[in-house]
Amino acid sequence: MLNAVKMxxxxxxxxxxxxxxxxxxxxxxNMTQHTGLGMxxxxxxxxxxxxxxxSNMTGNPMNMSYxxxxxxxxxxxMSPGSGAMHSMGAGMAGMSTALNPNMSPISTQSPSMNALTxxxxxxxxxxxYGQSNIRSRDPKTYRRSYTHAxxxxxxxxxxxxxxxxxxxxxxxxxxxxxxxxxLFPFYRQNQQRWQNxxxxxxxxxxxxxxxxxxxxxxxxxxxxxxxxDSGNMFENGCYLRRQKRFxxxxxxxxxxxxxTSGGGPNSSPESCNGNESPHxxxxxxxxxxxxxxxxxxxxxxxxxxxxxxxxxxxxxxPSQHHSVLVHEAHLKPDHHxxxxxxxxxxxxxxxxxxxxxxxxxLKTYEQMMQYHGYGSPMTGALSMGSMSNKTSLDVxxxxxxxxxxxxxYSRPIMNSS
DNA sequence: TAGTGTTTAGAGTTGC
DNA sequence: GCAACTCTAAACACTA
Numbered sequence: 001m002l003n004a005v006k007m008x009x010x011x012x013x014x015x016x017x018x019x020x021x022x023x024x025x026x027x028x029x030n031m032t033q034h035t036g037l038g039m040x041x042x043x044x045x046x047x048x049x050x051x052x053x054x055s056n057m058t059g060n061p062m063n064m065s066y067x068x069x070x071x072x073x074x075x076x077x078m079s080p081g082s083g084a085m086h087s088m089g090a091g092m093a094g095m096s097t098a099l100n101p102n103m104s105p106i107s108t109q110s111p112s113m114n115a116l117t118x119x120x121x122x123x124x125x126x127x128x129y130g131q132s133n134i135r136s137r138d139p140k141t142y143r144r145s146y147t148h149a150x151x152x153x154x155x156x157x158x159x160x161x162x163x164x165x166x167x168x169x170x171x172x173x174x175x176x177x178x179x180x181x182x183l184f185p186f187y188r189q190n191q192q193r194w195q196n197x198x199x200x201x202x203x204x205x206x207x208x209x210x211x212x213x214x215x216x217x218x219x220x221x222x223x224x225x226x227x228x229d230s231g232n233m234f235e236n237g238c239y240l241r242r243q244k245r246f247x248x249x250x251x252x253x254x255x256x257x258x259x260t261s262g263g264g265p266n267s268s269p270e271s272c273n274g275n276e277s278p279h280x281x282x283x284x285x286x287x288x289x290x291x292x293x294x295x296x297x298x299x300x301x302x303x304x305x306x307x308x309x310x311x312x313x314x315x316x317x318p319s320q321h322h323s324v325l326v327h328e329a330h331l332k333p334d335h336h337x338x339x340x341x342x343x344x345x346x347x348x349x350x351x352x353x354x355x356x357x358x359x360x361x362l363k364t365y366e367q368m369m370q371y372h373g374y375g376s377p378m379t380g381a382l383s384m385g386s387m388s389n390k391t392s393l394d395v396x397x398x399x400x401x402x403x404x405x406x407x408x409y410s411r412p413i414m415n416s417s
Numbered sequence: 418t419a420g421t422g423t424t425t426a427g428a429g430t431t432g433c
Numbered sequence: 434g435c436a437a438c439t440c441t442a443a444a445c446a447c448t449a
Contacts, residue, residue: 154439173421197440203423210422220449221421422447431438 150186155194155201158184159208163226170211170225173199206230 153161162171162179171179177195180187187194202208207230211223 156439193441196442199422200424200441201439218449220419418449420447420449423445425444426442427440428442429438429440431436433434433436 151184155197156205156207159198159201159224160226160230163208163224170223172219172223173202173221176202176224 151158158180159176162176163169165179166175176198177191180194180198181191202210202224207227209225209227211225213219213222
């Protein structure tokens with residue numbers, strides 16, 4: 001499995017070879033009339049044999065941006081000749097509505113089309129499985145073989161992407177699961193395996209911080225966020241494999257005995273000292289245990305203890321962090337979006353989508369702050385939950401779905417042309 | 418009880 | 434070849 005991941009991630013030329021071929025992007029009827037973002041990819045998806053009824057897909061399409069939620073199985077595993085796609089036009093909007101009541105079932109934004117697009121491309125085009133079929137050129141076999149292919153991203157990358165894409169910049173474990181599953185159908189299987197790995201990654205890697213729930217927002221599990229200084233973990237914006245592991249300075253001295261903790265010459269730890277943090281409003285309570293200390297080692301962000309900000313003390317987590325994080329997210333140059341690597345998050349989101357996304361981020365945040373405030377019933381778990389369900393998993397993941405496949409899978413085509 | 422979080426261990430992959 | 438990184442599995446503790 002790992003081989004495939006590595007291969008996927010690094011043999012970019014293969015991707016070009018695989019996906020840069022016009023026959024894989026046969027447009028279908030009116031679908032090609034859409035010149036909006038992602039429509040090329042949409043066309044790609046729609047080139048599935050048996051998808052002959054494109055009339056439903058013309059014009060301003062139904063909202064397909066979130067059809068991958070709960071529909072992925074049927075979509076990804078859809079038999080090309082099943083004719084199931086015929087009902088998409090009528091069914092997708094309904095599915096979207098059902099899956100996401102907050103989202104208008106009718107979206108005229110072309111990015112929404114990208115979602116299906118991208119997701120579908122993912123399902124169809126990942127080079128992970130059935131490579132022999134790639135060469136065989138049998139469209140049916142070819143596309144079926146690519147369903148549920150493992151994305152070329154590490155778990156750390158996935159988590160990082162999910163958190164970055166989240167409006168609130170932090171998600172619960174379950175939301176992380178959902179985000180990953182929604183975006184990558186591969187992770188709808190063997191959940192115990194990869195979810196354990198996700199949990200492990202969260203706990204083990206210093207770049208992820210646990211943000212406790214506020215007392216008035218009960219719920220299971222904490223929120224997870226990115227360490228504010230973990231910005232350049234993925235150099236060049238490439239989310240395939242970190243060049244260096246983010247580590248807390250404090251831990252370097254005390255974790256001499258940690259076997260797989262990395263570090264060493266390659267590690268270039270950035271300051272995570274709460275007092276010296278460049279993010280004065282964000283402090284990290286380092287509770288990592290010394291070698292001899294049996295206590296938990298996980299870093300916990302504790303804003304209530306260190307909150308020299310104007311934020312009232314009645315503002316509990318996660319709202320408080322949320323404010324800080326969101327604030328930073330929008331004011332501080334984001335390392336993660338600063339590159340244009342083929343596997344960068346930039347390519348998961350088109351510029352237009354990013355703008356749209358940021359607008360929504362800000363708008364959502366402002367609305368939340370305006371109408372609900374920190375200490376309101378909408379803050380904390382509830383608001384975060386809704387935010388996550390709505391914005392993080394819809395607004396955030398939607399363009400991501402879109403762009404993941406559009407960017408990652410379509411980009412080679414663009415480059416090759 | 419299920420979900421969450423932590424920790425350890427081992428093996429594979431990658432970069433230097 | 435080595436170190437670092439990643440993945441996977443498993444055990445265990447805690448909590449809603």
